[in-house]
Amino acid sequence: MQRPLLFTPLKLRSVTAPNRAVVSPMVQYRAVNGQVNDYHLVHLGKFALGGFGIVFTENCAVEPRGRVTQGDLGMWDDSQIESHRRLTRFLKQEGALAATQITHSGRKGSTPRSFDRPGQLGPEGAGWQRWQVVGPSELPAGEGYPTPKQLSEAEIDDIVRKFGEAARRADVAGYDVIEVHGAHGYLLAQFLSPVSNKRNDQYGGDRAGRMRFPLAVARAVRANWPEHKPMFIRVSAVDGAGGWDVEDSVAYARELKALGVDVVDTSSGGLTGLSTALPVKRTPGFQVPFAAAIKRGAGISTMAVGLILDGPQAEAILQAGDADLIAIGRQALYDPFWALHAAQELGCDASFEMWNPEYGWWLEKRKNNLPDRKMAGSAS
Numbered sequence: 001m002q003r004p005l006l007f008t009p010l011k012l013r014s015v016t017a018p019n020r021a022v023v024s025p026m027v028q029y030r031a032v033n034g035q036v037n038d039y040h041l042v043h044l045g046k047f048a049l050g051g052f053g054i055v056f057t058e059n060c061a062v063e064p065r066g067r068v069t070q071g072d073l074g075m076w077d078d079s080q081i082e083s084h085r086r087l088t089r090f091l092k093q094e095g096a097l098a099a100t101q102i103t104h105s106g107r108k109g110s111t112p113r114s115f116d117r118p119g120q121l122g123p124e125g126a127g128w129q130r131w132q133v134v135g136p137s138e139l140p141a142g143e144g145y146p147t148p149k150q151l152s153e154a155e156i157d158d159i160v161r162k163f164g165e166a167a168r169r170a171d172v173a174g175y176d177v178i179e180v181h182g183a184h185g186y187l188l189a190q191f192l193s194p195v196s197n198k199r200n201d202q203y204g205g206d207r208a209g210r211m212r213f214p215l216a217v218a219r220a221v222r223a224n225w226p227e228h229k230p231m232f233i234r235v236s237a238v239d240g241a242g243g244w245d246v247e248d249s250v251a252y253a254r255e256l257k258a259l260g261v262d263v264v265d266t267s268s269g270g271l272t273g274l275s276t277a278l279p280v281k282r283t284p285g286f287q288v289p290f291a292a293a294i295k296r297g298a299g300i301s302t303m304a305v306g307l308i309l310d311g312p313q314a315e316a317i318l319q320a321g322d323a324d325l326i327a328i329g330r331q332a333l334y335d336p337f338w339a340l341h342a343a344q345e346l347g348c349d350a351s352f353e354m355w356n357p358e359y360g361w362w363l364e365k366r367k368n369n370l371p372d373r374k375m376a377g378s379a380s
Contacts, residue, residue, distance in 0.1 A: 004346040005318040006311060006326065007354075010053075012230035012262055015176045017097050017325075019053035020318060021339040024265075024305055024329035025101040025179070025234075027058045027072065029113045029122075034061065034074020036083035041090060047332060048094035051339035051354060054325070055096045057087070059103040059181050060170075062162040066104035066187070069113055070128045075102055075166040081173045088174035094356065099177035101234070102166045102221070104159060106187030107135035107148035107196070135190050136197040136204065136213075142273040156203060156213055159187070164220035171226055178225050179232035180217060184270035188214040189236055192252070193271055195243035207248060215255055222260040230262040232303065237290035240269030246293050253298035265303040265327065266291035284309055285317065292322035303327050311342025 010017045023044070030039045040057070047055045060075040061067040067074070074080050088098040110130045112121050122128030134155070135148030151159070163180070170178050182188035190196040191213045197204050203213050218233060225231055233256055237249045253264050268287055287306035295302040304323035308314050314326040332338050343349035352360035352367070 004311075004315050004343075004348055006315045006346065007343055007348055010324065012177070014228035015097060015230060017053040018095060019051070019339065020325050021052045021314070021342065022054040022099075022303060022325050022327045023047045023052045023056055023332050024327040025056040025058050025181070026329055026333070027068065027114075029069055029071035031071050031073045034064075034067075034072065034076065034080050036073060036080075036087050040073070041087055044087060045090050045094070046336045048091045048096040049356060049359070050332075050335075050337040051343065052096055052328070052332070053339070054099050054177060055091050056099040056101055056177075056179065057084075059101045059186075060166065062102055062104055062159070062166040065109060065131050065134065066106075066159075066162075068105045068109055068111055068186075070122055070126070071113065075100070075169050076162065078169065081169050084170070084173035084175070088176075092174070092176070097176040098174060099179065099232075100170050100173075100175045101179040101181050102163060102170065103181035104163075104187040105133070106190045107133050107139070107145065108141050108185050108190075109133045110146060135187070136199055139196055139198065141185060141196075141271075150199075153201065153203070156216075160213070160216045160220050163217045164224040167221040167224040171224075171229070175229075177230050177232060178221065179234055179265060180221055181234050182214055182217075183234040183236040183265075183267045185236070185239075185272065188217060189239065189244075189271060192248070193239045193241065193243035195239065195241045195271060207251065211252055211255065214252075215259065218256055218259045218261055231260060232263040232265050233261050234265040234267060235294075236268050236270055237266050237287070237294060238268050239271040241271045243271070246290060246297075249290070249294055250297035253294050253300050257298060257300045261300070263301045263303055263325065264291075264294050264298070265305065266294055266323075267305055282307055284313060288317055288322050292320075295321075295323060301325070305329065307331075311345040314342060315346055 007019045060073040063076045091098040133148045284307045288304045291302040291304040301324040303325035305327035352363045
């Protein structure tokens with residue numbers, strides 16, 4: 001039997017993902033001063049045990065005001081490196097590539113957690129405080145959002161530098177893959193869309209002007225990230241507000257490829273308000289066509305994300321050539337062993353050999369004691 005593409009290794013520059021299943025970055029709001037702690041080690045470590053080929057941290061801010069909330073991880077100071085290093089050691093020890101995402105929230109910073117009550121800002125007693133947010137123009141992200149301070153050209157240059165410094169720290173911390181978060185209405189996406197970018201200097205105006213800052217960030221990250229390690233960038237293929245569309249994303253991806261970006265992580269929407277995805281009916285794989293369009297239009301590898309629920313669905317996306325990697329987000333929270341269960345669904349691990357041996361031998365023994373069970377992984 002031919003091995004499924006989902007479980008075929010993928011070489012990215014000089015590192016190799018053992019399979020194409022990726023844990024997507026997901027905010028957890030549990031950091032203090034941007035530091036990785038025991039919660040993050042357990043939260044992300046279980047995905048490595050669950051068989052994912054690449055495990056991403058949540059977004060790590062390149063400066064304190066670039067956080068979405070005060071509970072976000074950070075990559076803005078050398079003092080944060082060692083806590084990240086503890087995490088990367090464990091992920092790689094368990095066979096996954098360790099990946100991180102760096103970001104700046106721009107005008108969507110200084111916000112409550114998604115599950116906070118109205119008027120609440122962070123956990124009770126934590127002393128979270130709001131800060132002045134920044135953006136390309138003095139336009140809030142939506143009702144209830146703070147009005148950002150418009151960045152000067154000198155401040156833009158400083159943020160570009162900070163992205164580069166964050167990439168250097170990520171390398172020292174031991175990450176194998178880096179991703180720049182340029183989607184979901186955060187700072188890079190704010191510059192790309194004419195809905196949020198009303199500047200009349202070199203960083204505004206036509207598409208080339210609006211791409212100038214995001215491309216400068218990509219250039220700085222690539223310059224500070226080792227040549228032998230792959231670089232991803234997350235994009236909203238359409239901004240959800242009518243200012244940026246797939247054609248723009250294809251042109252953008254061509255420029256990113258020329259700068260040394262290896263994979264475009266393809267999402268959508270989120271420019272205004274709380275939504276982080278396109279306001280259309282969410283059906284299984286609803287964002288896959290965006291990944292396919294960018295892959296074919298720009299000739300660059302893509303990662304598909306968005307309601308990809310099981311192994312056969314993921315395999316069909318790869319077999320169709322619509323993407324090269326499959327990112328799993330909330331479904332991984334529901335099932336941290338999604339990748340290993342997908343391998344069983346696709347018929348390439350009937351004897352639990354892909355599981356770590358401390359788990360696999362127990363499960364194989366249990367399977368042999370449950371001959372009438374339809375699925376070896378069913379509950380006992």
